[in-house]
Amino acid sequence: MTSDSLHLEIKKIIVESLALEDIAPEEIETAAPLFVEGLGLDSIDALELAMSLEEKYGVTVGDDPDENQKIFFSVESLAQFVTDQRG
Amino acid sequence: MACVPLHQLLQEPRAETTRVAWDRRATYDVGAFLRHVGGLARRLEGRPGRKILLDTTSAYAFAVGLFAVARVGGEALVPPNRQEGTLLELSSYCDGVLRDRGANEANPSAEAVTPLDPLAHAGEPWPAELDPQRPIVQLFTSGTTGRAKEIPKAFCHLEEVVELERRVGADLPVEAQVFATAPHQHLYGFLLRVLWPLSTGRAFQAESLLRPEELLPRLADAPVSVLVATPAHLRHLAARPELADLRGRVMRVVSSGGPLPPAVAASVEAALGAPPIEIFGSTETGGVATRRQPAGKAAPHWRPFEGVRVRRDPESGCLRVSSSFVSVGANLSSDGMLEFEMGDQAEVDEDQQFVLQGRADRVVKIGEKRLSLSDMESRLREHAFIDDCGLIAVDRSTEQRVAAVVVLSAKGLAAKADRDRRSLVQTLQGQLAAHWDRVLLPRVWRFVEALPTDERGKLPREALLALVAERPRVPVVLGERREDGEQREDCEQREVQTLVRDLQVPTDLAALEGHFPGQPVVPGVAQLGWALAAAEELAGGKLSLAGVEALKFKEMLLPGGRVRLEVELDRLRARVRFRIFAEDRELSSGRLLLADTP
Numbered sequence: 001m002t003s004d005s006l007h008l009e010i011k012k013i014i015v016e017s018l019a020l021e022d023i024a025p026e027e028i029e030t031a032a033p034l035f036v037e038g039l040g041l042d043s044i045d046a047l048e049l050a051m052s053l054e055e056k057y058g059v060t061v062g063d064d065p066d067e068n069q070k071i072f073f074s075v076e077s078l079a080q081f082v083t084d085q086r087g
Numbered sequence: 088m089a090c091v092p093l094h095q096l097l098q099e100p101r102a103e104t105t106r107v108a109w110d111r112r113a114t115y116d117v118g119a120f121l122r123h124v125g126g127l128a129r130r131l132e133g134r135p136g137r138k139i140l141l142d143t144t145s146a147y148a149f150a151v152g153l154f155a156v157a158r159v160g161g162e163a164l165v166p167p168n169r170q171e172g173t174l175l176e177l178s179s180y181c182d183g184v185l186r187d188r189g190a191n192e193a194n195p196s197a198e199a200v201t202p203l204d205p206l207a208h209a210g211e212p213w214p215a216e217l218d219p220q221r222p223i224v225q226l227f228t229s230g231t232t233g234r235a236k237e238i239p240k241a242f243c244h245l246e247e248v249v250e251l252e253r254r255v256g257a258d259l260p261v262e263a264q265v266f267a268t269a270p271h272q273h274l275y276g277f278l279l280r281v282l283w284p285l286s287t288g289r290a291f292q293a294e295s296l297l298r299p300e301e302l303l304p305r306l307a308d309a310p311v312s313v314l315v316a317t318p319a320h321l322r323h324l325a326a327r328p329e330l331a332d333l334r335g336r337v338m339r340v341v342s343s344g345g346p347l348p349p350a351v352a353a354s355v356e357a358a359l360g361a362p363p364i365e366i367f368g369s370t371e372t373g374g375v376a377t378r379r380q381p382a383g384k385a386a387p388h389w390r391p392f393e394g395v396r397v398r399r400d401p402e403s404g405c406l407r408v409s410s411s412f413v414s415v416g417a418n419l420s421s422d423g424m425l426e427f428e429m430g431d432q433a434e435v436d437e438d439q440q441f442v443l444q445g446r447a448d449r450v451v452k453i454g455e456k457r458l459s460l461s462d463m464e465s466r467l468r469e470h471a472f473i474d475d476c477g478l479i480a481v482d483r484s485t486e487q488r489v490a491a492v493v494v495l496s497a498k499g500l501a502a503k504a505d506r507d508r509r510s511l512v513q514t515l516q517g518q519l520a521a522h523w524d525r526v527l528l529p530r531v532w533r534f535v536e537a538l539p540t541d542e543r544g545k546l547p548r549e550a551l552l553a554l555v556a557e558r559p560r561v562p563v564v565l566g567e568r569r570e571d572g573e574q575r576e577d578c579e580q581r582e583v584q585t586l587v588r589d590l591q592v593p594t595d596l597a598a599l600e601g602h603f604p605g606q607p608v609v610p611g612v613a614q615l616g617w618a619l620a621a622a623e624e625l626a627g628g629k630l631s632l633a634g635v636e637a638l639k640f641k642e643m644l645l646p647g648g649r650v651r652l653e654v655e656l657d658r659l660r661a662r663v664r665f666r667i668f669a670e671d672r673e674l675s676s677g678r679l680l681l682a683d684t685p
Contacts, residue, residue, distance in 0.1 A: 019483055021531060022509035040516065042525035043297065044454050044486050047323050050298065063304040065296060 006079045010053075014075070017052035018045050030075045038074070046072060053078070059085040088261055088287040090249050094219040094242040096285060097124060097154060097212075106290035108147035109264075115147055115293075119209070126210025127155035127185075130203065136182020137161030141224075142174060143205065144189035146271040147293035150281050152185040152205040157223040157242075158213060164237075165272050167227035168456070172521030189294070219243045222414075226274055228370040228457065238370045240274075244414045247278060247373050248286045250392040254377050255279070255341055255364055256287060260311055263338060265291040266302065267315035269455070274370045275343040279315040289313075299324050303333070312337050317344040317455040318351065321363065322485060325354035334359050341366060343374075344455035346443075353382035367443070371427045373412035376441070388440035399435045405447050406433040451480040453487050454526040460489070463519060463527070467491070470518050472499030472511070477538050479551040481531060490531035490555035491515075494538060495594070500647070503534065503594065504607060531555050534595040536647070561617060562590040565649065569625070582659055584625045588652045590617070596646055609644040614675055618665035621654040626685040630663070638677040642669070650674065658685055 011025035014034070018041065032038045035046070049072070054060055059082055061068045071081045091099060103118035115123070131139070139156045141163040143149045156163040163185075166177055178184055186202035217223070222239035265284045269276035284291040296302045297320060306312055307329075314337055316324070321342055324330055330337075340355055343366040356362040362381055367389050368374040375397065376389035391397055395410040409419070409426035416427030432444040449460040460478040467476045475494040480487045493515075495503060503511050516528050539550035570585040598613035615635070623630050644650065648669060655664040661681040667674045 019530075022507075022512055036525065040513070040525065040528075042454075042528075044319070044526050047298070047319075048485060050300075051323070051326075061298065061300045063301045065294075065298070065301050068298060068301065 003079060003083070006082065007075050010075050010078050010082070013052050013056060014039075014041075014049065017048060028075060030079075032074060034072060034074055034078075053082065057082050057086065088252055088256055088259075088289070090252055090286045091288075092219070092242075093245055093248065093282060093286055094217040097121065097158060098214045098216045101288050105288050107285065108150070108291050108293045110145060110147065110293040114290075120151065121212035121214075122209045123151040123206055124154045124158060125213035126208040127151060127203070127205050128158040128213050129210055130208045131155055131159045131161065131183070134183060138164065138180070138182045140164045140166065140174070140178050140181040140184045142166055142169065142184060142202070143187040143271075144295070145187050145206075145293045146267070146276075146281050146291060146295070148185075148187035148205045149271050150285060153224060153281075155205065156185075157217050158215060160221075162222060162239075163224045165224060165226050165277075167272065168524045170520065170522055170524060217242060219246075226272075226277070226370050238415055240414050244373060244412050245278065245282055247392065247412045248283045250394070251278065251283045251374065252287055254392070255313070255339060256283070259313060259338055261288055263289055263311045263313050264309045265289055265313055265315060266296075266306060266309070267292060268295065268297055268302070268320040269315050269317050269344060270295065273344070273455075274373065275366065275368065276315065278374065279341060279343075279366075299327050303327060303329050306333050306337055310336060313339040313341065315341050316363070318342055318347045319345075319454050319486060321347065321355065322351050325351050325358065330355070330358040339364065343368065345452040347380065349380055349386065352380040356382050369427075369429055371413065371415050372408045372410070372429065373414075375406075375408050375410075375429075388436065388442055390440050397433070397435055397439055397441055399433055399441075400428055403428065403447055404432040404444070405429055406431050406435070406441065406443075451487060451489070453480065453489065454524070456524050456527055458489070458523065458527045463489070463523065463529075466519060466522065467493070467515065470499075470515060472496055472502055472515065474499070475538055477546045477551050478529065479548065479555065481552065481555055483530070486526075488531065489527060489529040490533070490551075491529035492533045492535055492538060492551055492554050494536065495534055500594065508532075508534075535593065536591065561620065562592045562596070562650075565589040565591055582657070584656045584658070586621045586625050586654045586656075588621060588654075590650050590652055592644070592646045592648055592650060594646045599646055607646050609646060611638070611640055611675070614640075614644060614665075614667060615677065615679070617652060618654050618663060618677070619679065621652060621665075622656045622663040622679075625654070625656040626658075628685070630685060631682040632679055633661075633682040634680040636662075636678040636680050638675075640675045642672060642674045644669075644674050656685065661685070 007030050011028045015025045035041045061071055071077055101117050105117045107117055107120045108115045137160060139161055141152045153163050164177055166173055184202040185205045187204055219242040222241045224240045225237045228238055265280055267280035271277055271281050280291050337359055340363040342363040347365050352362045362379045365378050366374050367376045374392055375395055376391040378387050378389050380386045398407050400407050406429045407426055409424045411424055413425040413427045416425040419426045430446050430448040430450055432447050433441045435441040451458050464476055464478050467473055472495055473493055474496045477492045479490050481490045512532050519528050533554050538546060540546055567588040598610055599607045602610050651668045653666045661684045663679040666676040
């Protein structure tokens with residue numbers, strides 16, 4: 001899978017699993033922050049998004065809070081994480 | 088475990104090497120705690136003013152700040168959330184701010200008062216017996232109607248730790264480490280993850296690790312532990328198969344802050360061997376009662392703590408609680424105890440045990456955070472874009488979320504026409520984000536012409552729910568009339584049925600999305616859809632379209648106005664004709680060809 005199509009797939013997961021209104025997957029900026037100042041996601045979204053990613057890709061985040069914050073920073077960082085974990 | 092009274096913690100400490108707390112960087116023992124408190128208290132002693140805002144991310148820094156403020160006769164204000172607006176509002180009537188490193192990193196805003204880091208001033212211990220009756224801390228809660236209100240607490244109101252030890256700590260070794268997902272700024276976390284461990288000599292986790300992936304391996308490393316959790320986090324933890332590996336290590340799970348779903352209680356029991364101990368209480372009353380839901384059985388009644396009396400208010404049906412832990416309320420009895428009426432309705436039996444029957448007020452809990460919908464509504468109404476609004480909590484996948492039904496002002500309508508819907512929603516959310524945690528912000532927005540208020544002026548829940556269920560796809564039918572089976576005096580006989588509908592076109596119509604930013608126009612295809620729907624009603628069944636024979640859009644159909652739709656169903660010729668008027672101007676018309684004769 002090219003990184004562009006993975007980016008789009010993750011954007012679709014974000015919009016669908018979090019039932020976001022007023023934004024289409026294509027409109028989410030790949031490198032923009034997902035939480036608070038960017039897309040405006042919150043802590044409940046963070047947990048739900050982690051569950052959806054695990055269901056879809058079988059990936060789980062590690063135990064380092066600082067590292068997890070980096071993984072969930074943007075669509076780009078999430079895609080990188082999914083790619084790395086799937087080897 | 089014997090409990091050390093909280094007001095004597097600085098005076099008769101446990102052995103210096105008893106562990107108090109730990110984080111990723113360090114472990115803090117009793118000696119360190121007393122030096123941190125002593126040093127900070129001396130620093131505070133030299134400053135004017137004793138009202139100190141306690142804004143910390145670390146539960147240990149919180150404990151140090153609290154006892155240092157108490158030591159100098161001050162009062163600690165604990166912010167209900169860390170939103171910039173809240174912190175600014177609170178710091179404006181504080182004499183100082185205590186903020187630890189983590190909190191500084193998260194919120195580096197400028198302050199009128201330079202914040203002190205509670206852990207940066209370690210000095211000599213400064214023992215003293217503290218006054219158990221004097222208020223030492225102000226917590227905040229969203230009241231049933233108005234703004235967040237202050238709830239003062241003295242050490243005597245917090246001595247409930249003795250009861251907690253009886254219900255939660257029984258048979259739990261002193262080595263048990265206290266892990267928590269409950270925030271220490273709320274009374275439940277304050278009592279269970281900070282004061283109860285301090286008083287009983289157990290060590291607590293200073294930082295909050297909320298992701299199951301971060302928490303589970305740390306729990307696996309602890310030989311014996313107790314978990315102070317909230318239902319939202321338990322739900323995610325209970326879904327993890329690794330939880331079962333912790334059986335025998337995680338000796339106890341405590342849940343409070345909202346109702347615990349029976350399925351989550353059952354999963355925890357299946358994994359760890361016992362269901363969570365649930366605590367019911369409030370900021371005003373402290374802990375009131377506990378229960379445990381065993382899998383497959385009806386939930387038992389709530390059993391009040393020793394010294395807590397409950398009764399049902401005959402008028403409101405709400406639970407009235409009196410005990411020495413209640414810090415606000417009416418002074419009814421001669422023993423000086425206060426009685427507080429909670430917002431929760433309950434049925435109380437003769438043994439003082441009770442069943443909860445839901446909230447009486449418009450307070451909801453989302454992500455364990457309490458929100459007064461009325462409070463948020465009044466904030467929203469202050470916005471120039473808004474004439475009126477109604478809020479409601481709706482169920483979304485695993486949590487509830489707030490939905491907003493809004494009547495825009497002329498300014499708001501202009502703004503909505505000017506930019507896209509999303510940026511309008513972001514503007515309105517931004518207004519609220521300064522005061523509430525993000526999880527409480529409305530996630531579903533509907534813009535309507537008028538709120539569906541009933542004759543008593545109330546907003547029926549069902550009407551709001553129907554509005555937020557989905558974006559409107561069809562206009563509101565204000566009135567209609569039919570003319571059935573009309574015989575036309577034409578050369579040939581045609582059976583024609585006519586339906587005339589007066590329509591109100593919602594400004595929030597789903598079909599307006601992207602059509603067009605800055606200039607919303609009802610798309611032609613949507614108008615065809617309305618015509619076909621009306622024709623189907625005449626036909627009494629589904630119609631399938633074979634083609635469009637003639638279509639004219641003379642004027643743009645703008646949302647927000649009223650239009651008249653005239654539809655003729657010509658059965659013999661398998662045609663549908665429609666015309667849409669605004670007053671006497673024809674906006675559009677067309678003739679549709681049907682695949683079959685209806």
